[in-house]
Amino acid sequence: MQVNSRSALQMFYRSVYNNSHGLLKKRMRELVPVKQALLRDVRKRYGAKEVCKVTVDQAIGGMRNVFGLFYDASLLDAKTGITMRDYNIPELQEYLQKAENGHEPLPEALFWLLCTGDFPSEQEFADVQQEWKLRGQLDSETQKFILSLPKTAHPMTMLSQTLLFLQKDSQFQQAYDQGKVSKPQYWEYFYEDAMDLLAKIPRVAALIYRHKYKNGEIISADENLDWAGNYAHMLGYNKFEVRECLRGYLSIHADHEGGNVSAHTTHLVGSALADPYLSYSAGVNGLAGPLHGLANQEVLKWLLEMREELGENISNEKIQDYVLTTIREGKVIPGYGHAVLRYTDPRFIHQKDFAARHIKDDPLVDLVRQCYHVIPPVLKTIGKIQNPWPNVDAHSGVLLYHYGMREFQYYTVVFAVSRALGCMANLIWSRAFGLPIERPGSITMRWIEEKFGENQGMK
16 A cells, blocks of 8 residues: 555554554553652662762773663673563563564564563554554655665665654654643653654665665565565565564664664764654664674675685684784774673574574585684684674674675665664653753863873862
8 A cells, every 4th residue: 555645644544543552552651650650769769879980991982881871671781692671582582472483583572572571462462563564654755755865875874864854754843843742741752753663664774775776676565474574575585584584683683772872872862852763863874884883794794705715615724814814914803792792692693593494505604603613712812802702793794695685785774674673662761761861071181181190180
């Protein structure tokens, strides 16, 4: 179904839902006052407690291990990896709903968990799935905008621009401009925008892919498929394995606590009451940076260069030498190490297990497995490396490459579709908690000298 105007589209899904807003919003309305009371109690009991001390090195060095953000949906532990609402990756895979005959968790179920802290019932899961299908329709105006973007633009630029284009439909911005919304209601309008954004972003991302790489040959949505499966379909990948790959990919990349660039940027911009479209467009721009969202592309390029230089059937010894040569050249080993983690990233293990179930006799996938056993012992011999183990990027790009996606620049768009889940859940709860605008202080070199130098305290 194609809807030709925004008003007709909004009338359509509002008539279907009859203003009930679905089961998730009903559950949120029950939870918000309870969680607000819990946060008030936490602040009353612990508000004056010190979370951590900050050194000059930390202030200058990217605020590593500085705990200065409240972000309730997920937590990253150096040893155990990411937990979302206190559940780790294997638990998410076990307990979240899956496609028929599938093994991978479905993002609709994960979003319910991120918002509520509970696994959804079958009815609750189906309700979110149906609501996203209804909200996900793209009007002709939006499709025309995407198809008018220059094909020379980076796909992440296209995504960011389209999110800004969709901002014209922000219910929060419209209500705020008209003076119709009070602070206790902010979260409800953020919720509406977040649900619309999440429903539309796979279709937007797929349309960008087909426009830039496939001569504008658009594939219509299949309303019988789930959110991730439909995304794969609209991209042009219809094998069940590929759909499963994207289901898992979009779930395990959904959130990684609040300190990473995309999540923090979205949270920061949202704290100024910029609506979810403005906030996530900013987060997408951060994700496009080479040090954040482009890492899996760097891994893939490095592995392909290794194979080109060393040939097929590479021995462990040759991999060891190649690693040491890379380090001697002043480069890092892409996909190994992490700013927080000190053990193998559970998301890497998830993808390695997926490959073991579904992929046989792929030289590049086999090389990833081989590197997993060879590289960490080599890195352990280098004293400055705190974490020699692979992170999620060591495998994710290789999976997309295996299934035929060779457009490296687009890999970050897939990441952005996933990360929207966590960022939107956090935005909703940030407004529900009434969190203030984020405004940390900063320091100068003179301030450091005056505070800690020989003549400290003197001007």
